[in-house]
Amino acid sequence: MKTTAIILAAGQGTRMKSSLPKVLHRLAGRALIDHVLEAALKATRETPVVVVGHQAERVAEAVGERGRCVLQQPQLGTAHAVMTAEQILKGNTDLVLVINSDMPLLTPATFTRLIEAQQNNPGPVSMLTIRGEDSRGFGRVVRDSNGAVTAVVEEAQATPEQLAIQEYNVGNYCFRSDWLWPALQKIQKSPKGEYYITDLIHLAAAENQPVVAMVMDDPDEAIGINTRVHLAEAEAALRKRLLTHWMLNGVTVIDPASTYIEPSVIIGVDTILQPNTYLRGQTVIGERCVIGPGTIIEDTIVGDDTLILASVLEGARVGSQVSMGPFCHLRKDAHLADHVHMGNFGEVKSSYLAEGVKMGHFSYIGDATIGENVNIGAGTITCNFDGARKHKTVIGKNVFIGSDTMLVAPINIGDEAKTGAGAVVTRDVPPGTVVVGVPARELKRKTPGE
Numbered sequence: 077m078k079t080t081a082i083i084l085a086a087g088q089g090t091r092m093k094s095s096l097p098k099v100l101h102r103l104a105g106r107a108l109i110d111h112v113l114e115a116a117l118k119a120t121r122e123t124p125v126v127v128v129g130h131q132a133e134r135v136a137e138a139v140g141e142r143g144r145c146v147l148q149q150p151q152l153g154t155a156h157a158v159m160t161a162e163q164i165l166k167g168n169t170d171l172v173l174v175i176n177s178d179m180p181l182l183t184p185a186t187f188t189r190l191i192e193a194q195q196n197n198p199g200p201v202s203m204l205t206i207r208g209e210d211s212r213g214f215g216r217v218v219r220d221s222n223g224a225v226t227a228v229v230e231e232a233q234a235t236p237e238q239l240a241i242q243e244y245n246v247g248n249y250c251f252r253s254d255w256l257w258p259a260l261q262k263i264q265k266s267p268k269g270e271y272y273i274t275d276l277i278h279l280a281a282a283e284n285q286p287v288v289a290m291v292m293d294d295p296d297e298a299i300g301i302n303t304r305v306h307l308a309e310a311e312a313a314l315r316k317r318l319l320t321h322w323m324l325n326g327v328t329v330i331d332p333a334s335t336y337i338e339p340s341v342i343i344g345v346d347t348i349l350q351p352n353t354y355l356r357g358q359t360v361i362g363e364r365c366v367i368g369p370g371t372i373i374e375d376t377i378v379g380d381d382t383l384i385l386a387s388v389l390e391g392a393r394v395g396s397q398v399s400m401g402p403f404c405h406l407r408k409d410a411h412l413a414d415h416v417h418m419g420n421f422g423e424v425k426s427s428y429l430a431e432g433v434k435m436g437h438f439s440y441i442g443d444a445t446i447g448e449n450v451n452i453g454a455g456t457i458t459c460n461f462d463g464a465r466k467h468k469t470v471i472g473k474n475v476f477i478g479s480d481t482m483l484v485a486p487i488n489i490g491d492e493a494k495t496g497a498g499a500v501v502t503r504d505v506p507p508g509t510v511v512v513g514v515p516a517r518e519l520k521r522k523t524p525g526e
Contacts (some may be wrong), residue, residue: 079191081116082161085109085139085177086129089227091303094203099133099177101307104314105338105356108301109135111180115144119187120173123251125161153270154247155263162257171195172256172272174249174273178301181317182248186297190250190290196214199286200255201276206295214244214298216276217289218232225287227273243289246298246315249486255280258347314339344380362396376406392424395431419454427458436479443471443485452480453497460485471505513523 087099099109100155109126114250116124126143128135129151135452158174165172168207171194173187186204194202199265203225205217211231218227220392229238229246245336256276280287292298296313299306318339319332334351337343341355350368356362359373360379367373378384378394385401400406400418407425412418413444416429419437427437427444436454443460445468446452456477458469467485471477475489478497483489490507499516510519 077166077195078122079120079171080122080165080169081124081173081175081187082165083109083112083116083124083126083143083175083177084154084157084160085112085117085135086127086132086151086157088130088176089178091302092307093304097135098301099135101301102311103180103301103307104318105340107138109138111339112175112177113139115182115184115187116173116175117142118184119191122169124175125164125179127157127160129157141259150238151267154273155271155275158256158273159260159271162260165253166257169253172251172253174251174523176247176300179246179248179298180301181297181299181314183254183297186292187248190248193288193290194250194252197286197288199288200259200280202250202288202290203277204248204292204298205243205289205424206246206292206298207243208295209242210299211242211244212298214246216241217243219289221242224281225277225289226281227278230272230274243291244298248278248290249273251276311480338460357502371401378416379436430473441469443467444471444483446471447473447475447491449473450475451475452477453481455480456483457481458483458485 085099100107113320113515124143126139126145127148128145129148129175132147139145144164144519147395148157148160166512179271183425190202190204193380213231213491215228215230217225217232218229220226226246257427259276259279265269280460298314299310301307301310309406318337319329322343323329328348331351336354336395338356340357341359343361344363346363347361347365352370353368354372357375359375360377362378364380365378365382367384371384373389376389376392379396381396382394382398387401389406391408392410394412395414397417398412403421404418405423409426410424411428413429414432415431416433418435421438422435423440425442427441429446430448432449435447435452438454439452442458442465446457450471459482460466469487471489472491474492476494478495478499480498480499481495484502487501488504492508493505494510495501500514501511501516503512511517512519
């Protein structure tokens with residue numbers, strides 16, 4: 077059966093106390109709406125409909141081609157929000173999955189189970205519920221003496237007897253579409269002037285049609301974001317979920333309380349994550365690496381058997397059996413090949429360091445190509461910017477760059493060449509040549525008799 081999701085993302089989120097729409101606040105490096113869109117698409121394999129309202133253009137821009145946005149204006153409650161999607165979905169889907177955009181921890185697996193529950197339900201609707209002592213402000217699921225669901229009562233309207241119920245409505249549903257659209261027209265406006273989707277549960281029960289309430293295994297999935305306190309609670313729950321996943325798949329995490337991994341990160345087996353490590357974005361870490369402590373890696377690929385100590389890597393690529401740190405910085409488009417060593421307080425930007433390069437501490441390499449087995453002495457700087465443009469430095473194989481060398485680009489250093497300590501190199505250096513001084517000049521070797 078074809079299932080399509082409706083994501084309710086029109087709310088203002090006033091309790092966030094922010095100029096940013098609630099669904100664009102970030103959780104584990106991604107907007108709340110990103111988490112929900114991904115889960116909906118994985119569960120249904122269909123492009124979802126996203127109902128927008130508050131700052132509609134901004135939210136729609138964030139959704140992009142991943143969803144079909146419809147405007148709810150004015151905003152008259154959750155049932156009214158679902159009504160706005162009727163023009164797109166009526167006659168085009170068998171089941172409708174209704175999802176709240178402020179519940180980013182719900183997984184594709186949970187949505188799949190809900191869809192399967194409705195596929196097996198002779199009635200028109202299935203819903204997610206949780207059980208426990210903490211209601212989190214959710215409405216109570218009312219059942220009759222036979223255990224059949226008869227209604228959902230919001231916490232503010234519940235009687236003392238209903239408040240004692242410990243099954244709660246999570247607010248995510250799967251409807252049979254041919255029942256949903258006419259049923260929406262039967263909902264009466266509330267005293268607040270809104271139309272509530274929970275009234276559909278009462279309508280189905282009044283028609284003596286079964287409502288399936290699927291109790292969730294993990295109550296953390298039901299964390300809804302209404303305040304920044306909730307956002308922090310969800311961050312902690314998601315971080316625990318991600319760390320548990322990687323530990324169960326062969327990654328050692330020394331201190332989970334101080335380790336942060338975003339959902340898009342991939343980590344190889346037998347890698348060790350030291351405390352205060354942050355792995356973000358499209359980062360891939362190979363096998364048997366040691367990362368941290370005190371390391372931030374973002375949008376970077378790292379090979380196998382690599383040691384990265386107390387460093388920052390952004391948009392870089394690092395080979396296998398590399399050692400770097402502490403306090404190194406790889407900026408965008410830095411590429412370290414296999415067996416490179418990078419000393420402490422080194423920085424590389426938009427450069428390639430070939431296999432076997434040894435880069436001393438307190439050095440900066442920018443806009444450069446470095447050949448195999450080059451030794452870059454401590455304090456070396458590629459002077460790549462003239463105030464208007466960036467220029468390229470090219471160093472051949474087996475070159476020795478003395479400590480505190482200034483390489484004024486554009487410049488080429490040939491294979492087997494050497495620079496003396498403190499040299500300021502302003503001209504190309506031929507292969508096998510030794511240059512020293514300020515500005516650097518070729519060092520002439522004395523011949524016998526001179």
